[in-house]
Amino acid sequence: MATNLSCIFPALHLFGVLVLLLCPSCLCDCDMFPSIAHGSYEDVSPIFSFTTVVQYKCDEGYVLVGEEKITCRNSHWSSLVPQCKAMCLKPEIKDGTVSLDKNQYVESETVTVHCDSGYSVVGSPSISCSENRTWYPEVPKCEWVGTEDCEIVLKGQKLIQCISSPQDSKAFLELHKLSLEIEKLE
Known part of the structure; x- marks a missing residue:
């Protein structure tokens, strides 16, 4: 009888009854x-x-x-x-930031680029991490588009750096503000 079973169930003959019982097909x-x-x-x-x-x-x-x-x-x-999923490194944006600040982003994750005051986005503001581990479309740049008023403020900042005491700086700012108001009235 043992030889008949070994012909019908070769697994039984080669590995024994235990294997067949432990893992039926x-x-x-x-x-x-x-x-x-x-x-x-x-x-x-x-x-x-x-x-x-x-x-x-x-x-x-x-x-x-x-x-x-x-x-x-x-x-x-x-x-x-x-x-x-691919990992993209944080995009480097001079004079700007991204909507979701992390060191790495997962494939298909999308962020929006925001530029600092006085700057404008050049390119698509919305970028996504792609399968090849790069940003698509290309990471935009922030380009200076400042106005005349901004340039006046920047000149004022340079003058303030020359003033040594906080009281003198405050007085200077008050005078500068007053001069701008007078210019508007004229």
Whole structure:
């Protein structure tokens, strides 16, 4: 009888009854591990288990979005396959800032560029972190568009730097303000 069983169930003959009982094919049919772009996976399943566990990690410059480990039980994965998303460095904007201040941004994350007072955005103010780890469209620049009033203030700032005491600076500012008011009346 043993020879008849070994012909019908080769797994029973080669690995013994224990293997067939621990993982019947109807429970352990997650042989195809879902792969991910810009990353890799490793089978970290426990020995003698009815489950398959896969652990994911991303290549350098990418961040894992989703569960690090997914489990297959009863022919179904516990969650969606994670993704490796590109990381973009904070855009450098002279005389401006971005709407969301972080050191790194995830692929498809969008920020808006705001320029300092007296400056205007040259280019698209809205930029997104792209799959190739760069900003799209190109990071805009902040260009000086100051008015005459701004230039007067800048000249006033240079004069204030020459005044040594805070009281003298205050008096100078009052006089400067008064002179500007007189100019407007004329």
